[in-house]
Amino acid sequence: xxxxxxxxxxxxxxxxxxxxxxxxxxxxxxxxxxxxxxxxxxxxxxxxxxxxxxxxxxxxxxxxxxxxxxxxxxxxxxxxxxxxxxxxxxxxxxxxxxxxxxxxxxxxxxxxxxxxxxxxxxxxxxxxxxxxxxxxxxxxxxxxxxxxxxxxxxxxxxxxxxxxxxxxxxxxxxxxxxxxxxxxxxxxxxxxxxxxxxxxxxxxxxxxxxxxxxxxxxxxxxxxxxxxxxxxxxxxxxxxxxxxxxxxxxxxxxxxxxxxxxxxxxxxxxxxxxxxxxxxxxxxxxxxxxxxxxxxxxxxxxxxxxxxxxxxxxxxxxxxxxxxxxxxxxxxxxxxxxxxxxxxxxxxxxxxxxxxxxxxxxxxxxxxxxxxxxxxxxxxxxxxxxxxxxxxxxxxxxxxxxxxxxxxxxxxxxxxxxxxxxxxxxxxxxxxxxxxxxxxxxxxxxxxxxxxxxxxxxxxxxxxxxxxxxxxxxxxxxxxxxxxxxxxxxxxxxxxxx
Numbered sequence: 001x002x003x004x005x006x007x008x009x010x011x012x013x014x015x016x017x018x019x020x021x022x023x024x025x026x027x028x029x030x031x032x033x034x035x036x037x038x039x040x041x042x043x044x045x046x047x048x049x050x051x052x053x054x055x056x057x058x059x060x061x062x063x064x065x066x067x068x069x070x071x072x073x074x075x076x077x078x079x080x081x082x083x084x085x086x087x088x089x090x091x092x093x094x095x096x097x098x099x100x101x102x103x104x105x106x107x108x109x110x111x112x113x114x115x116x117x118x119x120x121x122x123x124x125x126x127x128x129x130x131x132x133x134x135x136x137x138x139x140x141x142x143x144x145x146x147x148x149x150x151x152x153x154x155x156x157x158x159x160x161x162x163x164x165x166x167x168x169x170x171x172x173x174x175x176x177x178x179x180x181x182x183x184x185x186x187x188x189x190x191x192x193x194x195x196x197x198x199x200x201x202x203x204x205x206x207x208x209x210x211x212x213x214x215x216x217x218x219x220x221x222x223x224x225x226x227x228x229x230x231x232x233x234x235x236x237x238x239x240x241x242x243x244x245x246x247x248x249x250x251x252x253x254x255x256x257x258x259x260x261x262x263x264x265x266x267x268x269x270x271x272x273x274x275x276x277x278x279x280x281x282x283x284x285x286x287x288x289x290x291x292x293x294x295x296x297x298x299x300x301x302x303x304x305x306x307x308x309x310x311x312x313x314x315x316x317x318x319x320x321x322x323x324x325x326x327x328x329x330x331x332x333x334x335x336x337x338x339x340x341x342x343x344x345x346x347x348x349x350x351x352x353x354x355x356x357x358x359x360x361x362x363x364x365x366x367x368x369x370x371x372x373x374x375x376x377x378x379x380x381x382x383x384x385x386x387x388x389x390x391x392x393x394x395x396x397x398x399x400x401x402x403x404x405x406x407x408x409x410x411x412x413x414x415x416x417x418x419x420x421x422x423x424x425x426x427x428x429x430x431x432x433x434x435x436x437x438x439x440x441x442x443x444x445x446x447x448x449x450x451x452x453x454x455x456x457x458x459x460x461x462x463x464x465x466x467x468x469x470x471x472x473x474x475x476x477x478x479x480x481x482x483x484x485x486x487x488x489x490x491x492x493x494x495x496x497x498x
Contacts, residue, residue, distance in 0.1 A: 093133025094478030131176025237320025263369025275348030296487030394449030
């Protein structure tokens with residue numbers, strides 16, 4: 001799918017489908033006076049009969065009785081002009097794309113009526129949202145299907161009627177396309193079955209992504225993992241026939257200040273059986289997706305490097321499988337960690353935090369990260385508390401969290417900060433070791449996050465629990481059934497903002 005910007009009077013003959021994004025109570029005669037009279041008359045009729053009112057979420061299409069393009073006209077409601085947001089534009093773009101696919105459109109011209117975005121939304125941000133929504137809505141995972149659906153859509157042209165914004169629109173489309181492609185990369189990895197996407201294969205994909213996008217990747221094998229003293233990580237991964245891999249991704253876009261490094265750490269459990277705290281069939285069948293945090297980090301690194309952000313980022317993924325064997329770690333064991341802290345194993349199914357503990361410590365001590373964001377499908381309790389719409393967050397730095405909260409409004413990936421009172425830390429203290437890896441059923445999302453926070457060496461830190469938001473059970477707007485790729489755009493935007 002290609003994107004480009006064209007002027008208002010260039011669209012006829014170039015497109016087979018014209019999409020008009022309209023606010024509520026828009027003046028048809030005024031706003032569409034320069035368009036083909038057939039378009040104006042039919043739109044005026046639909047508005048008069050209240051078939052189309054411009055409300056947010058509304059969509060209506062009709063076909064013109066003529067032989068020249070455009071033949072298809074789609075009206076997309078944007079709601080009240082003063083209430084328009086970037087996320088509403090992104091969702092409207094997704095709805096538009098789905099309607100275009102139904103009509104088997106190939107070339108689309110998109111015109112926001114009057115080019116009014118409302119609420120001081122700049123053209124670049126609006127164009128970026130259009131590209132994100134369209135590409136993400138067009139996504140499908142059909143690698144293993146014999147008969148694959150082929151999208152008919154080849155090109156989307158953003159029709160511009162304003163002076164002096166063509167370059168901004170083009171830049172916005174480019175950034176949106178890069179971010180959507182990075183998100184679809186993450187979706188692909190999460191949707192991939194675990195017999196294909198092993199820790200070694202995940203490492204290979206990260207390495208290939210680095211070569212294409214422009215960041216360095218170092219792969220550390222199981223021997224070096226043990227030599228580094230990553231005892232918690234090794235205990236989780238040692239039972240599998242598929243060996244663990246530590247994936248270290250480095251991007252230095254600000255060589256003038258190489259000391260200022262942001263660490264992005266993603267949970268990389270390519271399969272989680274629960275270990276000796278064995279999951280049920282229902283709980284185990286989708287555990288190929290337990291590496292969604294690592295996919296988010298790899299996708300974010302791709303976008304950061306592709307857009308050549310002037311910043312320094314290190315991405316860390318401790319990739320492994322949590323399996324059962326005669327050599328597996330057991331419930332009740334006491335194990336070590338790279339930080340030197342001892343951990344009592346209350347549940348081998350609370351394994352992700354063990355791998356993250358060594359990974360965040362490595363990011364700080366070995367890579368010099370000054371701030372840490374970890375992202376993980378850590379606890380089912382996150383989904384119970386906040387559902388599939390909002391990511392749970394634990395932090396030790398309110399200023400850092402405020403930055404995350406602000407960028408999440410722009411990306412549409414909602415976040416919510418949970419409390420981290422000292423009483424919660426008491427729940428992960430052990431009678432026989434420094435820590436225990438599970439504080440029990442109460443406040444599970446909080447205690448799971450706080451466990452990881454014990455290893456960040458006091459650096460400003462954010463923990464994002466995406467257990468609820470990493471997957472969707474249906475197609476909606478620009479989300480598709482299966483992996484959402486959540487976190488890619490928010491991590492990128494957070495890094496960009498710093």
